Amino acid sequence: MRKVSAAAIHLFLIIASVVSLFPFVWMLIGMTNSSSDIVKGKFSFGSELSTNMNKLLDMTDLGGAFWNSAVIAVIGTVCTLILSSMAGFGFEIYRTKGKDRLFGILMLSMMMPFAAVMVPLFRMFSSMGMLNTPTAVILPTITTAFMIFFFMQNTKSFPRELLQAGRVDGLGEWRLFTHVYMPTMKPTYAAAAIITFMNYWNSFLWPLIALQTPDKKTLPLIVSSLASSYNPDYGMIMVAIVITTLPTVLIFFLLQKQFVQGMLGSVK
Amino acid sequence: MGSKWNKSNLMGWQFVLLPSALILLFSFYPMIQSLLLSFQSGKGNVYHYVGLSNYARLFSDPMFKQAVLNTLLYLVVQVPIMLMLGLVIAYFLNMPGLKFKGFYRTAIFLPCVTSLVSYAVLFKSIFAVDGILNRMLMSIHIIHEPIAWLMDPVWAKVAIIAAITWRWTGYNMIFYLAAMQNIDPSVYEAASIDGASKTRQFFSITVPMLKPIILFTAIISTNGTLQLFDEVVNITNGGPGNSTMTISQYIYNLSFMYTPNFGYAATVSYAIVIMVAVLAFLQLKVGGEKK
Numbered sequence: 001m002r003k004v005s006a007a008a009i010h011l012f013l014i015i016a017s018v019v020s021l022f023p024f025v026w027m028l029i030g031m032t033n034s035s036s037d038i039v040k041g042k043f044s045f046g047s048e049l050s051t052n053m054n055k056l057l058d059m060t061d062l063g064g065a066f067w068n069s070a071v072i073a074v075i076g077t078v079c080t081l082i083l084s085s086m087a088g089f090g091f092e093i094y095r096t097k098g099k100d101r102l103f104g105i106l107m108l109s110m111m112m113p114f115a116a117v118m119v120p121l122f123r124m125f126s127s128m129g130m131l132n133t134p135t136a137v138i139l140p141t142i143t144t145a146f147m148i149f150f151f152m153q154n155t156k157s158f159p160r161e162l163l164q165a166g167r168v169d170g171l172g173e174w175r176l177f178t179h180v181y182m183p184t185m186k187p188t189y190a191a192a193a194i195i196t197f198m199n200y201w202n203s204f205l206w207p208l209i210a211l212q213t214p215d216k217k218t219l220p221l222i223v224s225s226l227a228s229s230y231n232p233d234y235g236m237i238m239v240a241i242v243i244t245t246l247p248t249v250l251i252f253f254l255l256q257k258q259f260v261q262g263m264l265g266s267v268k
Numbered sequence: 269m270g271s272k273w274n275k276s277n278l279m280g281w282q283f284v285l286l287p288s289a290l291i292l293l294f295s296f297y298p299m300i301q302s303l304l305l306s307f308q309s310g311k312g313n314v315y316h317y318v319g320l321s322n323y324a325r326l327f328s329d330p331m332f333k334q335a336v337l338n339t340l341l342y343l344v345v346q347v348p349i350m351l352m353l354g355l356v357i358a359y360f361l362n363m364p365g366l367k368f369k370g371f372y373r374t375a376i377f378l379p380c381v382t383s384l385v386s387y388a389v390l391f392k393s394i395f396a397v398d399g400i401l402n403r404m405l406m407s408i409h410i411i412h413e414p415i416a417w418l419m420d421p422v423w424a425k426v427a428i429i430a431a432i433t434w435r436w437t438g439y440n441m442i443f444y445l446a447a448m449q450n451i452d453p454s455v456y457e458a459a460s461i462d463g464a465s466k467t468r469q470f471f472s473i474t475v476p477m478l479k480p481i482i483l484f485t486a487i488i489s490t491n492g493t494l495q496l497f498d499e500v501v502n503i504t505n506g507g508p509g510n511s512t513m514t515i516s517q518y519i520y521n522l523s524f525m526y527t528p529n530f531g532y533a534a535t536v537s538y539a540i541v542i543m544v545a546v547l548a549f550l551q552l553k554v555g556g557e558k559k
Contacts, residue, residue, distance in 0.1 A: 005466070009360050010368075016357060017375035020438065023390045024378065026400065030393065038393055041400035087287035094280020102288055109295035111544055113495045115516040116537035119305065119523050119530050120298035140294045143287040173279040202383035204498045205516075209524060220385040224502055227389040234393050241386045248381040256374075263380070263439065264446050 027245070030238035038234040048235055056236035060222050061215060066243065068134065069218040072207075073200040076138040080196045081189055083143040088151020089181055093163070103152075106145045114205060122209050136210040137218075141199070147192060150262075154188040191262035194255060198248055219244040299541075305534035315531060322535035332536060334510055335518040338425070342514070343493045346429045351485060353433065354440035355478070359470055361441070362448040373445070377438035384435070388502035391431040392418065395503070421511035424504050428512055431499055436492075440485045447481040448474065483555035490547050494540055515540050 030038045033046035056062055091103050117140075125136045162184065166176045182189070204220045211217055217225075223240045226232060252259050306322055308315040326332050360366065361373055379387065394401050395417035402414040417427045451474070459469050475482070497516040500506060506513035506521075513521075515536065522533040 006366075009363070009366070013357070013360055013368075013372045013376075017372050019434065020376045020379055023382075023387065023394065023434070026394060027390055038399075039396040040398050041396070041403040043400060043403075083287040083290065086283045090280045090283025094277050094283070096277055096280070099280060099284060102284065106288060106291050109291055111491070111548060112295055112299055113491075113516070113537065113540045113544055115495060115497070115519045116302050116534075116541050117295060117298035118519075119533055119537070120301035121294065122523070123301075123530070124298065139290075142294070143290045145291060148287065173282075177283065198381070202385070204383070204385050205520070209520075220383050223383075223389055224385050227392060227502060228505060237389060237393075241390060244386050245382055248383070249378075252378070252381045259381075260377075260442060263442055 027238050027241050030234060031242050033235060035234040052235040052239045055233065056239050059236065064215060065217055065219050065222045068216060069201055072134045072137050072218060073197050076200040077193055077196045079138065079142050080147060081192055084147035085151045087143065087148040088155055089177055091148065092152045092155040109145045118206065118209055125210060131210055132212045132216050137207050140206060150192055151188065158184060187258065190255065190258040194251060194259050195262035201248060302534045302537055305531055306538050309531040322532050325532060326535060331510060331518060335513050335515045338512060339494060339496065339514045341425065342429060342496060343490060346432055347489045347493055350433045350437050351440055351489065354437045355444050358441045358444035358448055359474055361445060377442060379435050380439045384498035385502050387435055388431065388499045392503050395427045418504050419508055421508055424508060424512045428500060428503055431503060443481055443485055444478060447478050451477050479555065483551060487548055487551050491544055494544055
């Protein structure tokens with residue numbers, strides 16, 4: 001009886017794993033096949049990889065899109081980490097009623113659907129003449145209540161004696177933040193960086209609105225526009241998907257622990 | 269001591285002011301703008317107040333009704349399936365002595381690293397009429413002729429629900445696994461000694477102890493589903509005939525696809541705001557009880 005149920009559990013988990021992994025295999029196989037073979041469900045490697053790649057490079061400015069995505073994700077992540085950790089440090093270390101109340105208000109922003117703010121944001125950036133820039137993509141999520149909360153939660157276990165010791169050594173509060181807090185909190189920064197990077201790298205709706213000319217588009221916008229044509233060429237789309245997915249898969253495998261920690265965020 | 273503390277309290281504000289101001293500027297200010305806009309109508313940059321007429325229009329707008337029904341359907345069908353699946357998988361993965369745990373966990377979590385656009389397009393190709401999924405289902409005789417997944421109003425919804433479940437089950441599983449690891453194993457041992465079966469233990473130990481985290485994932489999933497956009501746009505683009513369109517997509521279309529009508533779009537967006545607020549409140553009421 002025990003063995004039967006263990007086998008059933010393994011069977012269930014194997015099916016779940018196969019279903020989970022299948023689309024990854026499918027995109028790798030698809031990358032090497034022609035579009036007509038892909039929509040016919042051909043499930044074996046083909047010889048169209050270089051054709052697909054060349055088509056993609058001809059049709060789109062792939063390098064440019066990769067660069068645009070990278071600029072937005074890297075600069076956005078750095079800014080978000082600095083600002084959110086500042087706030088997390090401030091709210092937690094110098095805790096007062098007033099600050100708690102402010103933070104409580106900020107938390108409300110987590111319940112604000114993006115669809116409700118996108119039109120005013122669009123008009124705001126348009127009136128400032130900032131549409132179609134990476135800055136416009138980065139700014140709306142440059143600090144989020146979620147990230148501040150994440151840093152606050154992790155700051156709870158930060159050894160405060162270090163701050164006291166620093167003060168005795170004559171360090172100012174900003175110095176304490178940059179020279180004591182930041183180095184001690186490296187694992188938290190790593191986890192936060194991964195999640196923030198992913199969010200910027202994968203974001204779609206706001207870049208779709210904020211970026212208008214082809215030379216500014218990011219990878220998800222390229223994939224989406226290729227796939228929405230009347231007769232999409234899946235061969236080259238698969239190449240674009242693999243290129244879009246590769247960085248985040250790599251980050252996941254290299255930094256699995258921090259990755260999962262970041263996902264779990266502040267829930268412990 | 270007191271003055272020193274006061275000084276550092278004031279110091280604290282310099283760390284929180286700029287980040288807070290940015291959230292107020294990019295979340296709260298647009299929310300208020302959006303509310304004001306929902307009482308206005310106009311074109312270009314010329315808008316004038318029209319009272320409640322945008323809100324009145326909601327009730328006679330078949331597209332709005334369709335978008336709300338679709339979104340609620342995704343919510344009611346997809347979220348429970350996904351959370352249940354995530355919970356069961358986490359329960360199995362948490363069993364002591366199970367082999368290949370690491371592999372299963374990594375495989376099932378991996379979908380979470382894909383971008384929403386990429387996986388949506390992947391699924392679009394998988395759901396092609398002559399595509400791989402139909403071929404596989406036919407080869408194992410589950411179906412006898414291909415299903416026109418994305419051309420049929422019902423199957424298209426099934427396809428979208430399947431895709432979202434693929435992407436997010438592992439995400440929820442990770443939360444449950446982390447929480448389960450905090451349950452003292454001796455609780456299960458005691459239950460086993462008392463003769464409680466694994467199924468019984470799942471329902472009378474695991475689920476109750478995980479209640480706060482289940483509530484948390486239910487709220488974030490609800491929030492996410494009410495804002496569904498990327499998947500639907502890239503798998504079906506709302507079709508066939510608006511049968512899969514979500515509220516977010518409708519707002520996007522009203523603002524940027526049809527003749528721009530920012531006022532009415534803002535009104536529709538407040539429908540989501542209200543739904544998010546009401547559902548979060550209900551879930552907290554039902555799930556939180558009196559603690």
